[in-house]
Each structure stands twice: as structure tokens, then as C-alpha cells.
Amino acid sequence: MNENDNSYTALKEILNNLGSGIFVIDKSTREILFHNEIIAKMAGRDMVGCHCYDFHYNGMAEQCKYCIPLKHKNYFAETFDEKMERWYEVKYNDITWVDGREVSLCNVTDITDKKKYQQRIEFQANNDFLTGLFNRMRCEEDLQICIMEALSSKTKGAILFIDLDDFKHINDGLGHQYGDVLLKMISVGLQQIKGIEKRCYRVGGDEFIIIIEPAVYSQMEEILSEIQKLFSKPWYLGGADYYCTMSMGIVTFVDNGSDVNDLIKKADIAMYEAKKSGKNKSVRYNKGGDKNSYIQLDIEKNMRSAVASHCSEFEIYIQPIVDVATECCAGGEALIRWNSRKLGFLSPGDFIPLAEHMGLITPIGEYVLKQSCMLNKKWSDQGIDIHINVNLSIVQLLSNNIVDNIADIISRTGVRPENLVLEVTESLAINDMSRMKNIIKEIKALGVNIALDDFGTGYSSLNYIKQMDLDIIKVDRTFIRDIAEDDYAKAFIKLIAELSTQLDVQVCVEGVEDEKQLAVLKELNIDMIQGFYFGKPMKVQEFERKYLSL
Ligand code: C2E
Ligand code: MG
Ligand code: MG
Numbered sequence: 001m002n003e004n005d006n007s008y009t010a011l012k013e014i015l016n017n018l019g020s021g022i023f024v025i026d027k028s029t030r031e032i033l034f035h036n037e038i039i040a041k042m043a044g045r046d047m048v049g050c051h052c053y054d055f056h057y058n059g060m061a062e063q064c065k066y067c068i069p070l071k072h073k074n075y076f077a078e079t080f081d082e083k084m085e086r087w088y089e090v091k092y093n094d095i096t097w098v099d100g101r102e103v104s105l106c107n108v109t110d111i112t113d114k115k116k117y118q119q120r121i122e123f124q125a126n127n128d129f130l131t132g133l134f135n136r137m138r139c140e141e142d143l144q145i146c147i148m149e150a151l152s153s154k155t156k157g158a159i160l161f162i163d164l165d166d167f168k169h170i171n172d173g174l175g176h177q178y179g180d181v182l183l184k185m186i187s188v189g190l191q192q193i194k195g196i197e198k199r200c201y202r203v204g205g206d207e208f209i210i211i212i213e214p215a216v217y218s219q220m221e222e223i224l225s226e227i228q229k230l231f232s233k234p235w236y237l238g239g240a241d242y243y244c245t246m247s248m249g250i251v252t253f254v255d256n257g258s259d260v261n262d263l264i265k266k267a268d269i270a271m272y273e274a275k276k277s278g279k280n281k282s283v284r285y286n287k288g289g290d291k292n293s294y295i296q297l298d299i300e301k302n303m304r305s306a307v308a309s310h311c312s313e314f315e316i317y318i319q320p321i322v323d324v325a326t327e328c329c330a331g332g333e334a335l336i337r338w339n340s341r342k343l344g345f346l347s348p349g350d351f352i353p354l355a356e357h358m359g360l361i362t363p364i365g366e367y368v369l370k371q372s373c374m375l376n377k378k379w380s381d382q383g384i385d386i387h388i389n390v391n392l393s394i395v396q397l398l399s400n401n402i403v404d405n406i407a408d409i410i411s412r413t414g415v416r417p418e419n420l421v422l423e424v425t426e427s428l429a430i431n432d433m434s435r436m437k438n439i440i441k442e443i444k445a446l447g448v449n450i451a452l453d454d455f456g457t458g459y460s461s462l463n464y465i466k467q468m469d470l471d472i473i474k475v476d477r478t479f480i481r482d483i484a485e486d487d488y489a490k491a492f493i494k495l496i497a498e499l500s501t502q503l504d505v506q507v508c509v510e511g512v513e514d515e516k517q518l519a520v521l522k523e524l525n526i527d528m529i530q531g532f533y534f535g536k537p538m539k540v541q542e543f544e545r546k547y548l549s550l
Contacts, residue, residue: 015036016037018036019038021109022108025106026103029051030067031052032049033097042108073094075090075093076091087111087115088110089111093107125137128201131184131186139209140261143260146211146214147253147260150254156254157254158211158220158251159212159263160250161248161249161267161270161271164244166244168359183202185235187202189230195219195222195223199211199213227248245279247280248271249270251267251284251285252285270283275357298343303355306340314336316372317334317335317337317540318388319332324518330387332389332547333388334389336368338350362396365392366396373410374415377414384548385416386548387420389421390422397436398435406443406446407446422450423452423453437469440469444469449472451470451508452472454476455476465503471505473505475507476510481511494524497526507527508528509526509530513531515533517531517533535547
């Protein structure tokens, strides 16, 4: 081919514009007969007249004994050039050159972008977009491999199924963007735990799975304690510290099965057991546990339809609250019961946590509040002004329109707001003091009283009581149980009683079951008590008859 030839110039032009590198090697001499500009750029110089091995081996033909163009008529490969950090597609094809020589035509295309795109697609298929952790699909694939490993080496592995406790509160209370930040922080934290770095998966909104491979099974206790540690410290979100605990289900394989989906389901069941037994726990799967979970599914289904049919299956029971000094009824606490047509009679402990989890606590809670207000208004109309206490779930408290809802119910029922006591609990998940303070301030502005329920079981922070401007502290019944014998319990209640005067709050002790306990509380100057000694929660009519003489 003559360089002055017009057709040569035209060919060169075409080859330069191809977008990929082209070079031609004489198969017998390995001399480079031609290359386009892209190859010159890659090599950093003109290579015509050099040999193909000069590309990589700087003239050392010997090193290049596996020379591709010599060995192959057609060849295709994708290679990564570490120096350039780029991916290339390399194709060699034997052709007859313009002057009749047998040559190998090589085409080198930069496919880095395509590769990156492919990797991204692969990443998306395997990973969770938000946290960068692997997703459920990848979890199932990896688990399959680990199960095979355990089977063939006759070793053990485990699945940890983690579900965050009350994540909904963070999301509802602070907004989704903070929920997302928390999920990311947790993901980073999990991936830093030795032994599970590459075995953490996000499989649902706030659900994570961790696979303990057979190789690290012996370190399981350490791993578990590292995970506990991760969740025992607060997370810094939007300017404040938040605690977020988790419930964990653990299932080992292959002693509990060797089917991927079956094992994940078992871990999930164990996790639900942990939730039910009070959250912030881990529970190992045991074979007898399945039955409960079917009941659980039943409760879910029936609760939805019970709420959809105007909550008519829910009934309010009232438990008297008694003034210690006079031993007269000072009011009553409304406690919900569910007379399910399908499931029978259920106590709040059986369905309230689930209702919170499913977001059904808001309509149920509103129903209780409305019924209680109507009842109290009826009593007022008959000349009896006593308190009615209604429990507010933290989920309700943090919902956006809680203050408007309460105001609306007060005005529609005509209840005297000063008769209404709303019981709230401290929550580990939310300690955004300023937000809680504002909500409580707005509720109190309606003329309603606020009681802190179950005091002594959560943070029991006196600071909280002071800042929240609460009216009543309800001491949890765990403190009264052994008060006659337990000095610590007695000292605790005594301390609360003394501080309550300074803080200007009233104290109500829950769970009083006998006369001995009552005597101790009288001695300690407690204002109010509630407990089976005076009366169990009872039907409204019974309460009205016994305590209000109606
Ligand atoms: P709580 O608000 O602390 O209510 C007191 C619970 O202690 C009631 O259980 C009551 O039956 C029980 N109790 C009272 N006196 C005694 C006693 O002397 N000995 C013993 N062993 N127990 C006593 P209950 O009715 O099962 O309610 C459990 C919890 O369910 C309540 O605790 C409250 O947190 C929640 N709950 C009940 N109704 C509602 C509701 O309408 N909305 C919300 N959000 N939660 C509710
Ligand atoms: Mg209560
Ligand atoms: Mg209580």
C-alpha cells in the first residue's frame, strides 16, 4: 500500500474515525504494518515498523511466545489494563492485507463505560440502593452457598434476622430523610463488625439479615455482642441523640433445615418472638415456635377488619384510680379489650404492640379516646366530675395531627378537658426533647392533664418530668410487687414521692394488690393508687354501678 495512494488516505481516515484502535500485524514477521491514531495515543508513539511485542514487552520477542495473532485466526477477549485503569475489548481476525500478505487485524475498543454500566446494573440487582448493602436476592444466593458449605464440611452456620424497634417512630417523628440516615449509619456499623463484613444484607424497610458463615461460626458470640454494642449507643440525628434498639431472630443451619426460604422464615419467626416478648431482645428459633406465628398472622388479618368495621369489636374497660387519703374513687383508667369474633377475647398486651407496628394504633387509639370522652361527659352531666385516663401510644403522640385530633374529640364530645388525663410513656426511640415538649405543651394548652405512665421502666429521667411539665407520675407496678420486703423498691417510691412535691406533680402507684402494700404507700404519702386491691379493670356498667352509684 502506498502512502500517497488516495485510497490509502481514505482508509486511514475511516480507520481513524472508527472510535476504536486498529492495528495490523504481519503474521510471519510480527511487524506492525499499520495502526490508527487511537493506537498511537495508547502507545504514546508511532508504532509502525515496530513489532507487536514492543507493545508490552519492549522488544523482548521471547517473552511474547504466546503471541495471540500467531496462534489464533479469530480471537476475542475483554481485558483490564491496570496502568490505564480501563477495560478493553480486543479482537484479532486473520485477513489478507491490501498487498496480499497474511495479516492479523486487531481491533481494540475501550469498553470502560459499558463495563461500569454493567457493574452498576449488577450492583443494583444485588444491592440495596439506599445503604449499599447486598439485597434480599443476593442474600438468598449467598445463603445457598453457605448451606452447601455447611452440608459438605458437616459444620454449622447461622442467620441473624434483625428488625429495628420502633423505626416507624423515627420516620414519623423526624421525617424519612432521617430514617434513611439512620439506616445508612446502621449499615456502616454492621459492615465494620469482624467476620460479617461481606455478609450483611438489607432485606426490607428496617430489616437486615446477617449470615454467619461456617468459617466464622465459632465467633458467633463475639459477633452477637458486637451487634448488641452497636445498638446500645445513641445515633446522632438532626442535632440530637436517638436510641434505636432492635429485635433479632437467630436460626442455625443445617440443624434447622437446609432450604433457603424456609430458614429465612424461621429466623423471621424467631425475630417476631423477640418483638412480642418486649423488643430489644434476641431469640433463637425453636421448633415449637411456629404455632404462635400463625396466630400472629391471624391477629393481623382480623385486626385490620375489626378496625375497618368501626372498631365495634373493641371495648373499653375501666379500672378505678383511688385517692389514698380518702380511699375514694378519683377516676378511672380506660383500658382497651378486643372481643374478636374470630379469635375470642384479647388483652391489650396481645395486640397493642402489633397495632403500633401495623399503624392501626391511631384509629384504635382515637376510638378509645372518643368513647372515653363521651363516657366522662355523660358522668359530668349527671353531676360526677372525675378523671378519665386514656393511654396514648407514642406512635399516636408523634403523628402530625395529634393535637388537632384531640381538640376535635374534646369539642365534639363536650367533655371537660380538665377531666381528661392522657397517659404517655417515655420512649427510648424518641428523645427529641424539644419536639416532645412542644407537642405536650400544645396538648396541655387544651386544658388536658398529662401523666407519665410506667415510670421506672424506661429512662426514668426526672429531667424529663421537669421539662415536659407533667401533672402525674404513674409508678410502674414492678416497684410495688415486693415493696413490703424490697428496700430498694421502697426507697425508689419514697424518693419519687419526695421529689414529686418539689416538682409539683402527683404520684399514682400502679399494681397495688394487697393491704400491706397499701399501708406502706399511705406511710409514704402517695397521692393515688390503682390496682387489683381496689378493683380490676371492669366493664363500664360495672364501674358506674360500683364506684359512681349510677
Ligand atoms: P398500663 O397503662 O400501665 O395499664 C395498667 C395495666 O396494669 C392494665 O393492664 C391493668 O390491668 C394492670 N393492672 C392494674 N392493676 C394491677 C394489679 O394490681 N396487678 C396486676 N398484676 N396488674 C394490674 P392491661 O389492661 O392489660 O393493659 C396493659 C397495657 O396496655 C396498659 O398498661 C397500656 O400500656 C396498654 N393499653 C391498654 N389500653 C390501651 C389503649 O387504649 N391505648 C394504648 N395505646 N395502650 C393501651
Ligand atoms: Mg396506662
Ligand atoms: Mg402503667
